Amino acid sequence: MSKVKIVGEVIKNMPWQDKPALYDGVVWRHEGNPIIAWNPTPKTARVYNSSVVPYGDGFIGIFRADHKHGKPQLHIGRSLDGLKWDIENEEIHWKDELGILYEPSYSYDPRLVKIEDTYYIIWCSDFAGASLAIGKTKDFKNFTRLENPFIPFNRNGVLFPRKINDKFMLLSRPSDSGHTPFGDIFISESPDLVHWGRHRRVMSKGGAGWWQATKIGAGAVPIETTEGWLLFYHGVSGTCNGFVYSFGAVILDINNPSKVLYRTRDYILTPEKEYETTGFVPNVAFPCATLHDAETGRIAIYYGAADTYLAVAYCDVDELVQYIKANSELAPGDAEEYR
Helix, strand or coil, X not given: CCCCCECCCCCCCCCCCCCCCCCCCCCEECCCCCCECCCCECCEEEEEEXXXXXXXXXXXXXXXXXXXXXXXXXXXXXXXXXXXXXXXXXXXXXXXXXXXXXXXXXXXXXXXXXXXXXXXXXXXXXXXXXXXXXXXXXXXXXXXXXXXXXXXXEEEEEECCCCECCEEEEEEEECCCCCCCCCCEEEEEECCCCCCEEEEEEECCCCCCCCCCCEEEECCCCEEECCEXXXXXXXXXXXXXXXXXXXXXXXXXCCCCCCEEEEECCCCECCCCXXXXXXXXXXXXXXXEEEECCCCCEXXXXXXXXXXXXXXXXXXHHHHHHHHHHCECCCCCCCCCEC
């Protein structure tokens, strides 16, 4: 039993594999990776950077699917075990709150979270440039698209799984049209998912190392624990042969998540396997979702690999949090309510 506790539900049937013998890392890969490969449906070429949640007796997810004409859209997928997925061939179709079609020209990198009795989807869409979109559903049959929360350019929108101080909280990564030279994670709050304000910078790119020097972005929906909010995030380094996407983890203050308590100095997973280093975009490990069990402290991390595959990794919450605390390095401004 873990000492650090996850605050949440018990998921007895979530995917899990024990850490391999003699492995000394805190995050280890599923031995059957990748779990979704090329051409999963007739109209889609690649599924990756996707988000899943428990649903009924199994699991449901919102998946980034790059179509064979090149544009990405969001598709529904269902699974009994969280590993073998049945992806719908037809993409999600959106209507606004008046019931009028409100279709995005493209959609990618969704995050999915249940808040009270509603499932919310945050994704990157086109609003005169890359920007965040928000939608909701209660039955995964009817999807309502809400007003865009921010102006361009912005990516990596992640909603917290509950209100904090009676406000919705949204992480994002503002940028410009030059492939994200800003590169820091911000947080904003809203009483109604329409009006957003009280913006704060949560954490900045950089640190003593290079793995997160170019840009960072929120990954999976934060996990509530007895030590604070556990957030997996990606960090990007620039090399002679292009970007490398790795991921780390951070602990945010439970009542004021604009403050960073601990942050991994080193990455906890970086592209090493062939399905991470070779693909449509090489050298990418991009976390987008977790399944986590409050009883055992087990966490399954869903991540995109090489912009081609969907993969899974595992960790134990107590071991991971202790590692983060023992190997923490904050960047300037991380520990403050930066405004």
